[in-house]
Amino acid sequence: MATSTSSSGLQRGWGGIALIVICGGLISMLAFGPRSAMGLFLAPLSDQRGWGREVFALAIAIQNLVWGFGQPLFGAIADRWGEARVIIAGALIYAAGLALTATADTPLMLTLTAGILIGLGISGSAFAIVISAFGKLLPEERRSWGFGIGMAAGSLGQFVFAPLGQAFISNYGWQNAFYYMAIIMLAIPFLAIGLKAPAGGHKAAVSQQSFGQALSEAFSHRSYVLLTIGFFVCGFQVAFITVHMPAYLNDVGMPPQYGAWSLAMIGLFNVIGAYSAGVLGGRINKRSILVWIYLLRAVAIAAFVLIPITPASVMVFSAVIGILWLSTVPPTSGLVAVMFGPKYMGTLFGIVFLSHQVGSFAGVYLGGVFYEIYGSYDMFWWLAVVAGLFAAIIHYPIREAPVARLQPAG
Template sequence: MKALRSPLAAVLCGGVIVGLALGVRHVQGLFMLPMTGTRGWGREAFALAIALQNLVWGLAQPFTGMIADRWGARRVLAGGCLLYALGLYLMAHAATGVQLALSAGLLVGVALSGTTFSVVYGAISRIVPPQRRGWALGMAGAVGGVGQFAMVPATQQLIGGLGWIAALSVFALVLAFALPLAWPLDDRQDRVPERQPQSMTGAIREALSHKGFWLLNAGFLACGFQLAFIAGHFPAFLVDQGFGPHTGVAALAIIALANVAGTYLCGQLGGLYRRKYVLAGLYLVRSGALLAFALLPASTASVYVFAFVMGLTWLGTVPLTNGLVSQVFGVQYLATLFGFVFVGHQLGGFLGMWLGGAVFDATGSYDAMWLLSALVGLAAAALHWPIDDRAVARLRMA
């Protein structure tokens, strides 16, 4: 029983939950064409539901974080798994755009807020000593990346063999059975003590008065924009360009596999260098890859190279951003404060997913979206550079 409450168990189980939750989200783009074809919808109907999911996820995240900070991450994770399962089951049987928005958008969005970064990373940051925090966050992200990678071929096999409705139903069962994995993430005991405790209201007020907190939030918008657009529209874009469906599946698999190494390395880099500079560098690399892919002729080789580069920077921003928040404000209310930062990420996710569908339906092309994705990445790099990453005065004087 003691082993189940060890830091290593928390890292591994937290990583698996994140991998399952984000893995299902990562492959949503593979459901766009079969679902819209079966239901007779345009792409914007599907894109709007997933965009709503991103927005709900972001808006719910601060409140989910507050619950986790006050009553423990384990309960939030268990409830999130069950709600995710319900949302996927209802998504599989949605007959109208409204039903799809309520299931894939509202329910899954709230569920993601309880099964991903803010809650899991907040718990791990409290369970693991500060000197091991960079490794722990990077390792949890890497484990989650393995889960995302495994979900891509699994989705392809399920859709091809059983159909998309059955595939979503299987995922619902998997999320329901993942509930026991929440047990080791009990951060109510053996927490790393905060040097100078404060109230939750005081912590929120302190963060909202910090200029760097707003810069971090605005910069994180670019991450959500880019990831939602690519994950949601890349497979359909490749089909439009004349590639077979297997190319999109392979590209998503490469992104997920490269993300395993990228997330772990970013966690390590965050322990060696100033996180704000590493984040700025990641956004510059992303923007360069997006511009090159948009301007050069598309080929199978260029698709896979682009997927690999994007995968290396895919979720590496998350442990770095989470680590930066804990570095500046401490870990007592980390899930809450990261939840507020995550609002920016998910606002970007809403815009990236919805605009992708709206722009395509209006122009028949994704060209403008590729260029816009690169521009927001350049803006994010500029926003991260001036962030004051010193611990707040309350902690420096403790």
């Protein structure tokens, strides 16, 4: 078959495109898996160490914050030196963080390992770097589809690692579960080879815009600022659910396995949601997709709070929220690529993702604080509803168009 080309992508045949997408998808799946299963460790780790839930919640909140602040940094390094090198380094840090978390016997050590080390490891190896690679290595007409594949694969990691993590904990204990997941992360450096650009690939077909000019252009662009603010809400909602959902279900009398299967169901249905969002992003307005996602999230969370908790309601909510989960990422990253092009995508999407992770910090930590103050999560669920409505409103004015620098003359 003839090769596919684009003005900004590298020339790729279908074999090359498949290799990029498969390797990137597997990296997303593996890197997102342990992080999404962290909520399973909240109760057993806290109980054995004799800590309140806010200790673990703070460590994971810091993990999200470090992930966020590390993302623009690793994105900038990837823009300069290539995504493959960044992913290899990130995976090794990730594996070290998981292994050392098993030995953390003080709140400070838990923060340093589960919080800082794992946070840095994720920022260097997870889907944001994969999406940056896709933006540079895939032809323009395949980008939105590739973004959807990357996020769908990450969600598949949640589906796989939620029951896998619970099985590890149940059969071998929570400490050994961390060791086993660390070993699994060591497969990522080998997969990263598939995302290595050809010699000079990252310097091909790009503008002469400097790094500082790119940042100035982005922060003076109204739609980019709104997109960045809106992505805060995505992190706020999904991180709260990821970490606190298993404990919430335990509190209302559900057996522990429902927490794991709820996270697994979310991950499974987000495979559908993320892939669909990627496909739709290549056909219809990405802003509209985001408005509807945030609006429907608010409706789904409100219904979950109002309807009595049963096994059926948990599974239905998990499926619905799963479709709306990280399906925000393909249209959000796609808007960044449309607005500014692929040259500094690692950095610019990294900054947007930083906002997501600041939201994640708030969602995880404040969820624990609200629980300690009120003895339940009820008030926080309603705060998540209000946040969803806010995000839907501020995404509405976003324009999906290249900046003037990238528009054809005349």
